[in-house]
Amino acid sequence: MTDLRGTIRATADIAARRGRADLVERLERAQQHRSDGTTRVVVVGDFKSGKSSLVNALVGVTACPVDDDLATALITSVRHAAEPHASVAYKGEQGEPVAGAAVALDELADLVDQGHHAGHALASIAVGVPSPLLAGGLELIDTPVLGGLDSPEAVATLMGLPFVDALLFVSDASQEYTAPELSYLRHAAAAGTEVVCVMSKIDLHPEWRRILEIDRSHLRAAGLDPPLVATSSRLHDLAVTYGNDAYAVESGVPALREHLVTNVVIPANAGRDQAAVAEVVGVLDQLESVLRAEQAALSTDINGPSVDELRVSTQRATDLLAESARWRQLLSDGIEDLRNDVRHELSLRLRELGHAAAEMVDNGDPVALEQEYSTWVSRGAAAVVSDCFQLVARKGEELADAVVAELAASTSGLLVSLEVALAAEPTDQLSFTSHSASGGDDEDKVLVAIGGAWGGMEPLLGVAGMIGLGVGGVVAAPVLLAVAGVAGVLTVGRAFRQERRKALSAERQRVKDEYHDYLDEVQVRFAKALDDAVRSVQRQLRDGASTRLAELQRSTRSALEATERAATVDDAARASGVLELTRELEAVAALRVQARSEVRATLQALPGSPGERSTDG
Numbered sequence: 001m002t003d004l005r006g007t008i009r010a011t012a013d014i015a016a017r018r019g020r021a022d023l024v025e026r027l028e029r030a031q032q033h034r035s036d037g038t039t040r041v042v043v044v045g046d047f048k049s050g051k052s053s054l055v056n057a058l059v060g061v062t063a064c065p066v067d068d069d070l071a072t073a074l075i076t077s078v079r080h081a082a083e084p085h086a087s088v089a090y091k092g093e094q095g096e097p098v099a100g101a102a103v104a105l106d107e108l109a110d111l112v113d114q115g116h117h118a119g120h121a122l123a124s125i126a127v128g129v130p131s132p133l134l135a136g137g138l139e140l141i142d143t144p145v146l147g148g149l150d151s152p153e154a155v156a157t158l159m160g161l162p163f164v165d166a167l168l169f170v171s172d173a174s175q176e177y178t179a180p181e182l183s184y185l186r187h188a189a190a191a192g193t194e195v196v197c198v199m200s201k202i203d204l205h206p207e208w209r210r211i212l213e214i215d216r217s218h219l220r221a222a223g224l225d226p227p228l229v230a231t232s233s234r235l236h237d238l239a240v241t242y243g244n245d246a247y248a249v250e251s252g253v254p255a256l257r258e259h260l261v262t263n264v265v266i267p268a269n270a271g272r273d274q275a276a277v278a279e280v281v282g283v284l285d286q287l288e289s290v291l292r293a294e295q296a297a298l299s300t301d302i303n304g305p306s307v308d309e310l311r312v313s314t315q316r317a318t319d320l321l322a323e324s325a326r327w328r329q330l331l332s333d334g335i336e337d338l339r340n341d342v343r344h345e346l347s348l349r350l351r352e353l354g355h356a357a358a359e360m361v362d363n364g365d366p367v368a369l370e371q372e373y374s375t376w377v378s379r380g381a382a383a384v385v386s387d388c389f390q391l392v393a394r395k396g397e398e399l400a401d402a403v404v405a406e407l408a409a410s411t412s413g414l415l416v417s418l419e420v421a422l423a424a425e426p427t428d429q430l431s432f433t434s435h436s437a438s439g440g441d442d443e444d445k446v447l448v449a450i451g452g453a454w455g456g457m458e459p460l461l462g463v464a465g466m467i468g469l470g471v472g473g474v475v476a477a478p479v480l481l482a483v484a485g486v487a488g489v490l491t492v493g494r495a496f497r498q499e500r501r502k503a504l505s506a507e508r509q510r511v512k513d514e515y516h517d518y519l520d521e522v523q524v525r526f527a528k529a530l531d532d533a534v535r536s537v538q539r540q541l542r543d544g545a546s547t548r549l550a551e552l553q554r555s556t557r558s559a560l561e562a563t564e565r566a567a568t569v570d571d572a573a574r575a576s577g578v579l580e581l582t583r584e585l586e587a588v589a590a591l592r593v594q595a596r597s598e599v600r601a602t603l604q605a606l607p608g609s610p611g612e613r614s615t616d617g
């Protein structure tokens with residue numbers, strides 16, 4: 001059992017005692033990042049498959065309206081709140097969600113039915129309810145699929161997959177997976193998103209076990225391997241009403257909850273904790289280096305950096321902050337490349353998709369197969385967009401590595417070097433070693449993960465703000481909503497369906513034109529969204545690097561000042577100074593040990609970790 005919050009606070013206390021407001025602020029941000037961390041799970045499935053009922057059963061409260069006649073028409077985000085509350089977001093000019101108003105929970109069903117509030121068309125709903133499942137930062141996002149899985153909303157969800165931690169795919173037990181369902185699942189899996197399949201309504205269908213087996217074989221045949229959990233929200237309701245534990249187990253809902261917590265929420269929180277520990281270690285490095293330098297200056301027994309050496313260090317840190325520093329050039333070149341790569345990828349892949357669609361239309365019958373064709377085109381476009389967002393994230397991380405390597409090289413030999421090894425995977429163990437000029441043995445090496453160097457870089461999350469969704473608190477699933485808002489107004493195949501009475505060749509041309517226009521629109525809207533994402537990566541890397549360098553500059557400067565001051569103090573003051581610094585260094589060392597054990601404990605709690613069963617640490 002560890003207490004990372006306590007470790008962060010204790011580290012901040014030392015930083016405050018040493019007059020390092022900059023380091024205190026860094027730790028406060030790290031803690032904020034941890035406690036605000038949200039794990040997003042989006043719930044998708046065909047019309048009336050039982051999605052909203054499942055969300056309600058999982059959270060244990062009626063958060064989403066459920067009705068035979070009423071369909072979920074708005075994306076609904078459900079998060080934890082001590083007091084139940086709800087709010088709606090209005091539709092902006094482009095269909096994007098903008099700030100709306102608070103509403104009563106029992107109004108929601110009517111609002112969903114009407115689709116507007118106070119004269120504004122509704123874009124989405126955010127609900128807060130007290131729920132132990134959600135209390136760890138889980139957000140469940142119930143999605144509308146009015147036109148089924150090929151509706152613009154469902155396509156938008158595919159585009160937004162890079163922004164969610166997992167997808168809960170709901171299909172009821174009445175029949176085995178359909179071709180569109182399997183195709184949707186393949187797309188989701190291809191995006192690299194964690195998929196959890198749920199078979200709902202097993203109380204209604206005595207044959208559900210047989211269907212479950214058939215679905216398993218469909219998944220295997222499609223090369224997919226997601227977990228498949230059978231549930232009944234109805235049975236779960238009965239279990240709650242009658243306090244019947246056997247029903248509860250049979251409903252599959254507790255098993256699904258546990259799966260979500262173990263495989264989705266805990267790993268996501270572990271990643272955030274590791275990033276926070278990396279921040280703690282970074283701060284301890286800064287503090288320790290300065291403390292050691294001061295101690296050496298006061299004591300004749302300890303060797304430390306000379307005043308000249310510290311002057312050189314301070315100057316080099318200052319030089320590194322200048323506009324002309326090499327890392328800035330590296331960063332701006334890298335961003336330029338990234339921007340071009342992403343633009344190129346988007347336009348090339350959409351063009352290829354357009355060609356393939358035209359070929360399909362020329363060789364087939366766009367009238368008979370209109371639905372299939374349109375679905376194919378819109379899902380293809382969704383895959384391109386999702387891949388491009390992922391490209392930004394992946395290349396952004398590569399660029400972060402390159403900048404960190406450059407900073408490490410240019411700060412080596414300074415009082416505190418910014419030598420950080422970054423791993424590709426958040427849960428990979430790696431060694432984060434920071435070399436104090438005055439030493440630091442193996443005990444000072446701590447296992448941490450990516451994120452530490454930049455205070456938890458989240459390039460994708462930056463997109464939300466850039467798309468213009470800084471609607472604080474009203475919209476709780478900003479990123480996915482942003483994408484849904486942009487994509488949800490794009491439709492393919494509608495105009496076509498209304499007037500198909502011409503000769504086949506004319507129909508073909510019309511369909512090709514329509515696909516062309518659709519893909520053009522996707523290109524225009526997402527080129528901008530992707531540019532914004534790249535800019536957000538640039539800002540985060542630049543700010544992260546300059547903040548680290550400013551800390552370094554401040555550390556070298558205070559070591560220098562302390563060293564200069566030491567020459568002027570008398571023996572008694574020296575002795576008491578050394579004593580105080582020794583105590584502070586001991587506290588730093590203890591916090592290092594604590595931080596290390598916290599990382600170990602976090603890693604060992606992850607599913608599949610060899611340490612999961614061990615009690616060590």
Ligand SMILES: Nc1nc2c(ncn2[C@@H]2O[C@H](COP(=O)(O)OP(=O)(O)OP(=O)(O)O)[C@@H](O)[C@H]2O)c(=O)[nH]1
Nearest residue numbers: 047048049050051052053068071072201232233234
């Ligand atoms: N018997 C039974 N009925 C269920 C179960 N889950 C949902 N239903 C019923 O199925 C209907 C649709 O349920 P919803 O939860 O609204 O399904 P949905 O997928 O959210 O529907 P849309 O959002 O409108 O597409 C409702 O009448 C529910 O009462 C279940 O586990 N057992």
Ligand SMILES: [Mg+2]
Nearest residue numbers: 051052071072
């Ligand atoms: Mg629903």
